[in-house]
Each structure stands twice: as structure tokens, then as C-alpha cells.
Amino acid sequence: MTETPAQFRFSMSENSxxxxxFRWTILGLICVSHVxxxxxxxxxxxxxxxxxxxxxxxxxxVGLFFSAFYLAMTGASFGTGWLADRFGVRKTTMLGHxxxxxxxxxxxxxxxxxxxxxxxxxxxxxxxxxxxxxxIGVMTWFHRDERATAMGIKQTGVPGGGVLAAVLxxxxxxxIGWRGSLAALGIINFxxxxxxxxxxxxxxxxxxxxxxxxxxxxxxxxxxxxxxLPISCATGIYLIGQIVLITYVPLYxxxxxxxxxxxxxxxxxxxxxxxxxxxVGWGVASDRVFGGRRKIxxxxxxxxxxxxxxxxxxxxxxxxxxLLLPILFLSGVSLVGYQGVSYALIGEISGKARTGAGxxxxxxxxAAATTLGxxxxxxxxxxTGSYPLAWQILAGAITVxxxxxxxxxxxxxxxxxxxx
Numbered sequence: 290m291t292e293t294p295a296q297f298r299f300s301m302s303e304n305s306x307x308x309x310x311f312r313w314t315i316l317g318l319i320c321v322s323h324v325x326x327x328x329x330x331x332x333x334x335x336x337x338x339x340x341x342x343x344x345x346x347x348x349x350x351v352g353l354f355f356s357a358f359y360l361a362m363t364g365a366s367f368g369t370g371w372l373a374d375r376f377g378v379r380k381t382t383m384l385g386h387x388x389x390x391x392x393x394x395x396x397x398x399x400x401x402x403x404x405x406x407x408x409x410x411x412x413x414x415x416x417x418x419x420x421x422x423x424x425i426g427v428m429t430w431f432h433r434d435e436r437a438t439a440m441g442i443k444q445t446g447v448p449g450g451g452v453l454a455a456v457l458x459x460x461x462x463x464x465i466g467w468r469g470s471l472a473a474l475g476i477i478n479f480x481x482x483x484x485x486x487x488x489x490x491x492x493x494x495x496x497x498x499x500x501x502x503x504x505x506x507x508x509x510x511x512x513x514x515x516x517x518l519p520i521s522c523a524t525g526i527y528l529i530g531q532i533v534l535i536t537y538v539p540l541y542x543x544x545x546x547x548x549x550x551x552x553x554x555x556x557x558x559x560x561x562x563x564x565x566x567x568x569v570g571w572g573v574a575s576d577r578v579f580g581g582r583r584k585i586x587x588x589x590x591x592x593x594x595x596x597x598x599x600x601x602x603x604x605x606x607x608x609x610x611x612l613l614l615p616i617l618f619l620s621g622v623s624l625v626g627y628q629g630v631s632y633a634l635i636g637e638i639s640g641k642a643r644t645g646a647g648x649x650x651x652x653x654x655x656a657a658a659t660t661l662g663x664x665x666x667x668x669x670x671x672x673t674g675s676y677p678l679a680w681q682i683l684a685g686a687i688t689v690x691x692x693x694x695x696x697x698x699x700x701x702x703x704x705x706x707x708x709x
Contacts, residue, residue, distance in 0.1 A: 395411075567626015
């Protein structure tokens with residue numbers, strides 16, 4: 290079936306809409322796509338305790354691997370978002386999985402820091418296709434009153450992939466080594482790219498409450514960069530906290546808490562499980578409890594994140610295991626669980642015809658922030674020998690992000706959202 294490009298305008302009449310139940314099957318397919326891709330992405334940090342010593346890397350170099358992944362997204366996300374708007378979900382998702390697969394496998398075969406960093410960079414380019422494409426898919430199939438919930442469910446695939454990587458990858462290391470484990474994650478992505486292309490379909494017709502106008506006002510309207518900039522910058526700081534958490538928690542648990550490499554990597558699954566709860570829960574809260582408002586939810590998430598990161602900075606080798614576990618889980622709920630809400634807000638600010646480009650801009654800004662912030666955290670630990678200091682600086686940075694959301698972000702009026 291030929292895909293419908295994402296340049297269209299929707300006029301809502303939700304009360305009379307007859308909704309296609311197949312949208313939940315499509316959402317499931319999108320979630321699996323995220324699980325498969327994110328498992329390869331999070332294999333980078335989950336396997337860090339294994340390859341760090343094997344390749345003779347510093348903590349800052351480990352952080353640079355994930356930064357290399359995001360650096361590719363910095364340069365590519367706006368362009369890949371535009372491509373997703375133009376060519377549709379099927380083609381861009383398939384291309385993303387295949388590219389990610391090839392270069393994750395190449396990283397597994399690398400013998401040096403330099404070659405691995407280049408491979409992870411190119412894998413990040415492949416991943417940059419997936420978020421814009423999947424977000425367009427949700428915007429195409431779901432009405433506004435379900436959108437943050439659907440986005441949250443979609444985004445559970447990312448921590449779901451983290452759980453898969455945290456459970457599967459260290460276990461595979463025991464059998465085929467860290468190189469074989471990382472390569473297996475790439476091979477799975479390669480196969481799934483073709484599976485997705487086979488199973489995906491567009492709605493049989495536009496949503497019953499929509500009117501498609503390729504040349505309409507929304508399609509012709511330029512992207513409002515200034516409206517997107519505050520949410521892009523603020524979530525960029527949030528994302529620094531997220532990537533630092535999932536990159537350095539395994540090393541923190543090994544170096545400070547005295548965990549083995551295997552159990553330090555396995556413990557990350559708890560954070561990812563919390564993220565799955567958060568991405569659905571915050572979306573439901575935004576849609577149902579807060580009446581479609583996104584800004585207040587992002588502020589609450591930020592405040593909770595600051596408290597949890599500050600608590601993590603107080604942990605040491607003698608801290609209770611039963612105190613550490615809830616902190617890791619709730620950190621996942623908050624700091625790794627916010628993105629469904631932010632993605633829904635980006636779609637509403639951009640308009641459906643510009644969702645891919647709008648999300649691409651946000652990811653570009655986010656990736657630029659993460660490219661700088663993640664290795665800086667590792668550098669602070671390397672220079673000072675203090676994880677607590679680095680965690681506290683991170684908590685301060687997230688506070689700056691909260692202030693940005695509170696005072697600079699202008700959320701679209703809810704009445705206006707009904708027309709986009």
C-alpha cells in the first residue's frame with residue numbers, strides 16, 4: 290500500500306469520531322520497533338562494565354561512546370524528520386533499523402576506541418530516523434484526547450529495550466562475550482527492519498474527524514522555531530540527566546557500591562522498568578488528570594528528578610539495598626519516563642504536517658546537550674573521584690531546566706489544540 294505523506298491538516302470533531310480499533314495493533318508494532326532499536330542503543334551502556342577494561346577506556350571515553358551516538362542525531366534528526374514527513378513511516382523506519390543494525394555490529398567488531406566511536410556515531414544516524422517516524426505514526430492514528438497516552442505507550446518501547454538489553458546482554462556475555470552480545474543486538478535489528486516494512490499500514494482512510502489538505506494552511510505554515518526552542522532546550526537538560534543515569538549507574542554500582550559487573554548491569558533493568566511505568570503513567574496523567582496540559586506535568590517530573598538524583602548522591606557502599614532499589618526505580622519513572630508527554634507537546638506545537646520536522650528539531654537540540662553533558666559528568670568523576678559531587682551538579686542542571694519550562698514555555702491553548 291502506498292503511504293500517505295504526513296503533510297495534511299486535521300479538523301477535529303472527536304465526539305462523533307468512530308475510531309479504528311486497529312490503531313492499537315499499530316501502536317504495538319511501533320512499540321516493538323522501539324524495543325528492538327533501544328536494546329541496541331542501551332547495549333552501549335549496559336555492556337560498559339565488560340568492554341571498559343577490555344578496551345582500556347576511561348569513564349569519560351565510555352561517556353563519549355553514547356555521546357557519539359547522540360552526536361549523529363544532532364546533525365541528522367532535523368533532516369530525518371523532514372524525510373519522515375515526506376516519505377512516510379514504513380520507508381524511514383525500515384531504513385533506520387537497517388542502518389542501526391549494520392553499525393552496531395561494526396562496533397562489536399571494533400578493536401579500538403576510535404573505530405568503536407565512529408561505528409556508534411553511524412548507528413546513531415540510523416536511530417535518528419525512528420523517533421520522527423513513530424511519532425508521525427501516532428499522530429496519524431490517534432486523536433488528541435488519547436495522544437499523550439499513546440505517545441507514552443509508544444515510548445515504553447525505549448525503556449523496554451533497556452530492560453531487554455540489561456537482562457539479555459550480560460547473560461549473552463557469559464556465552465559469547467561482549468562482542469557477540471552486541472552483535473546479536475544488531476542482527477535482531479536487521480531482521481526486524483524487514484518485518485516492520487511487511488506489517489505496517491496506513492489508516493484505510495483518514496480519521497473520520499479529519500480533513501486532509503496537502504496544500505492547506507497547516508501544510509504551508511512554516512515551523513515555529515521560537516515556540517519549539519524552550520521545550521527543546523529544557524528537555525535537553527532533562528535528557529542529560531536521563532543519559533547520565535543509564536550510562537553511569539552500572540559503573541556507579543560497581544565502583545562505589547561494590548556490585549559485580551554482571552549485577553551492576555542487571556540493576557539497570559529496574560530503572561528501565563520504572564521508565565516503562567512513567568511513560569504510560571505520565572501520559573495518562575496529562576490526558577486525564579490535567580485535562581491535556583503538558584507543562585505542569587513536565588515541571589512535576591523535573592522536581593521529582595532533582596530529589597531522586599540528590600538522594601542518589603548520598604548513597605555509598607554501606608547504604609541499604611532496599612533504599613537504593615526504590616531510588617533507581619523512581620528515577621526511571623521520572624527522569625527516563627517523561628518523553629511521551631514532551632513528544633505529544635511537540636506535535637501539538639508543530640502541527641501534524643510538521644510533526645517530523647518539529648520532533649527532529651527537539652531531538653537535535655537534545656542530542657547537542659547530551660553530547661556535551663554526558664562526558665562532562667564522566668570527566669568530573671575522573672578528575673575529582675567523586676560521584677556524589679557529579680550527581681549534585683546534575684541535580685542543579687535539572688533545576689535550571691525546570692525554571693526554563695516554568696517561565697519560558699508557552700503551551701498552546703487547549704481549544705487551539707483541537708484544530709491541529
